[in-house]
Amino acid sequence: MAILYVGIDLTKNVFAIHGVDEHGKATLVRPSVARARLMEAVAALPPCTIGMEACSGAHHWARRFACLGHTVRLMAPKFVSPYRMSGKRGKTDAADAAAICEALQRPNMRFVPIKSEAEQARLCVHRVRQGFVEQRTATINRLRGLLSEFGIVLPQKAQTVRREAAAHLEDLPGWANTAVGDALSEIHRLDERLAEYDRHVSHMAAEDERSRRLMKLQGIGATTASALVATVGHGRDFKNGRQLAAWLGLVPGQYSSGGKTRLGSITKAGDGYLRTLLILGARSVLATAKAKTDHLSRWAVALAHWPSGAATGRPWSPSRPRTRAWLGRCSCEATISRPWPEPGLESHCSSTA
Numbered sequence: 001m002a003i004l005y006v007g008i009d010l011t012k013n014v015f016a017i018h019g020v021d022e023h024g025k026a027t028l029v030r031p032s033v034a035r036a037r038l039m040e041a042v043a044a045l046p047p048c049t050i051g052m053e054a055c056s057g058a059h060h061w062a063r064r065f066a067c068l069g070h071t072v073r074l075m076a077p078k079f080v081s082p083y084r085m086s087g088k089r090g091k092t093d094a095a096d097a098a099a100i101c102e103a104l105q106r107p108n109m110r111f112v113p114i115k116s117e118a119e120q121a122r123l124c125v126h127r128v129r130q131g132f133v134e135q136r137t138a139t140i141n142r143l144r145g146l147l148s149e150f151g152i153v154l155p156q157k158a159q160t161v162r163r164e165a166a167a168h169l170e171d172l173p174g175w176a177n178t179a180v181g182d183a184l185s186e187i188h189r190l191d192e193r194l195a196e197y198d199r200h201v202s203h204m205a206a207e208d209e210r211s212r213r214l215m216k217l218q219g220i221g222a223t224t225a226s227a228l229v230a231t232v233g234h235g236r237d238f239k240n241g242r243q244l245a246a247w248l249g250l251v252p253g254q255y256s257s258g259g260k261t262r263l264g265s266i267t268k269a270g271d272g273y274l275r276t277l278l279i280l281g282a283r284s285v286l287a288t289a290k291a292k293t294d295h296l297s298r299w300a301v302a303l304a305h306w307p308s309g310a311a312t313g314r315p316w317s318p319s320r321p322r323t324r325a326w327l328g329r330c331s332c333e334a335t336i337s338r339p340w341p342e343p344g345l346e347s348h349c350s351s352t353a
Contacts, residue, residue, distance in 0.1 A: 003028055006050045007101030008042075009093045010058060017041060018097035019048070024105075031094035043068055051104030053077045053096075054112040062114045074112040075103055113237050115230075122204055122230035126223075129197040130273060136190040143183045150176065162187065201226050218296060219281030227274050248275045 002021060006028065009016040013035050019028030033041055038061075042050070047069045052058050054074040062072040083106075084091065084099040103109055115123075140161050144154050152168050154161050165184055172180055205211040205222035214225035238244045245251055248270035252263040268275070289300035 002046055003048050005101050005104050006042075006045065006048055007097045007099070007104060008038075008050060008052050008061075009096040009100060010052055010055055010061065011093065014093070016093035016097040018094065018101045019045070020101055026098070029094070031092075031097075039064065042070070045070070047071075049073060049104060051075060051100045053080055053100060059115045059120060063117070066114070072114065073104055073109075074114060075100070075109060076112060079103060079109065113233050115233065119230045119233060122226060125197060125200050125204065126227050126230070126273065129194065129201065132190050132194050132197065136187060136194065139183055139187050139190065143180065143187070146176070146180060146183070198223075219278075219285040221281070224274075224277040224281055227277060231271060231274050248278065250275060250278070 003019040004022050006017060006019040008018075015033045015035065015038050017028060017030040017033055018026060021027050028045075030041065042065055049071045050065050051073045052061065052075070054076055058074050062074060065072050080096070080099050080103045083102040084095050086092070086095045136158075140158050143165055144156075144161060147154060147165060147168065150172060152164070154164050162184070165180060169177060169180060169184070202222045205215065205226040208226070208229060210229045211222070211225040214220050214228060215222065220228075232238075232244070235244075238247065242251075246267075246269075249268040249272075250266055250270075253265065253267045255262040255264055285296070286300050289297040292298075
């Protein structure tokens, strides 16, 4: 029987392959395949559907397998684990490959879009930039903690910490002066690196037509537009903005039973970096909504007492579960209002042929 579905458990050096025929019978079971021989093993297969978990290196292998004529599907690991027959206590590479192959055949399985090399390259810039932001925040907090040991208590505002730390530098004794001075120099270096990466992000957004279209929306800047295009791609995997909001974890979790609906906090199930950018953009839209008369701004103002209603006099608060879930909707709704050009794999296939 011909192999129709293949599940591959990805690791760094040793992979597991599990293939089944049209009757679901396992006809290919290879629990240990070296990394150097994986392409050879996949190339020997007839055109089939290959499933993998969306983990490190998955998009790279998906592009290479697609060039061999296979149909490749990526799945979130949390959707694969329920199909592991041995449960949590019997986790092995072979069991994971079998579970991937089983999950691949489910008619309602949700798959992860395969990213192109260009999209992953753009995300590399965002990941490094975010790392610099976290390093700068950690250094500023460390500096505040060091100064507090000498009775100099500073607020959390970064600009104030820079100014006041430099002003009190000469008052610090001995080695404390050296340590605080080095910390200030490190903050200055990180500021320069962040400014450089901000220019990289602006350049990426300016040269991409989809990013330029997104930046015409309220609350969407170069950073959000570039990250959204690199993460979502052409956007046709979502029927509407509500699906994109759910994928990003911007919808409230439900705990409903007995016909009674209970909504909790947002699920936070998706990309935290992209979700944060959209929420910050939506907050900026809400901050200026009262001074505008366009449809979106009037809609935001109408939510001032939602969901309790004006009769209760309860003010709008972004910390409430339902209103928190809305914050990213104004950005998500217009993101996929028109189909984007779908990037193909031809350039990668031609370069690896």
